[in-house]
Amino acid sequence: xxxxxxxxxxxxxxxxxxxxxxxxxxxxxxxxxxxxxxxxxxxxxxxxxxxxxxxxxxxxxxxxxxxxxxxxxxxxxxxxxxxxxxxxxxxxxxxxxxxxxxxxxxxxxxxxxxxxxxxxxxxxxxxxxxxxxxxxxxxxxxxxxxxxxxxxxxxxx
Numbered sequence: 701x702x703x704x705x706x707x708x709x710x711x712x713x714x715x716x717x718x719x720x721x722x723x724x725x726x727x728x729x730x731x732x733x734x735x736x737x738x739x740x741x742x743x744x745x746x747x748x749x750x751x752x753x754x755x756x757x758x759x760x761x762x763x764x765x766x767x768x769x770x771x772x773x774x775x776x777x778x779x780x781x782x783x784x785x786x787x788x789x790x791x792x793x794x795x796x797x798x799x800x801x802x803x804x805x806x807x808x809x810x811x812x813x814x815x816x817x818x819x820x821x822x823x824x825x826x827x828x829x830x831x832x833x834x835x836x837x838x839x840x841x842x843x844x845x846x847x848x849x850x851x852x853x854x855x856x857x
Contacts, residue, residue: 712748716741770856772819778852779804779818789845790830797846806842813839821847826857 720737724730780799788794795808803812821837825847833840846852 712745713738713741716744770822770825772815772822775818775822775847775852775856776815778854779846782849782851785851787845787849789841791841795842795845797842804842804846806839809842811839813842817843818847826853 717734717737720733720735720740721730722733724733724736727733783799783804784796786794786796793808795806797804797806799805800812802815804815804818805812817838821833821840821843824832824834827833827844827848830841830844833844837843
């Protein structure tokens with residue numbers, strides 16, 4: 701949150717401090733005058749800044765509603781429903797996949813990407829690029845391509 705711009709109200713404090721100090725010196729009670737002036741300066745400064753805060757329009761838009769984390773089972777059902785269809789890696793290569801138990805098996809490699817890898821990545825969607833996929837996710841290029849496809853996103857992220 702940005703700090704509100706100050707308008708020199710610190711001078712109010714300093715002014716009251718010197719006024720109190722001068723009156724204290726004049727009446728032979730320098731320390732008491734100094735403390736009274738400082739106290740009045742703090743009060744005046746706070747009143748002036750409070751009035752400004754109350755009059756200022758809200759400078760920040762209201763917070764966006766909290767994003768609901770996509771449900772793994774819903775997303776996994778979409779992944780299962782679209783197996784065998786063409787997907788595209790970020791670099792442009794097309795692939796398909798099959799779902800075998802709790803694993804995705806891409807057509808272009810001999811790896812199995814476990815459902816747990818999608819579960820690790822899901823709280824972080826949407827991704828802007830493959831490197832946004834958490835570092836501990838196995839098969840980030842495929843996880844990215846699948847999770848960022850509109851058929852899997854279905855407008856959720």
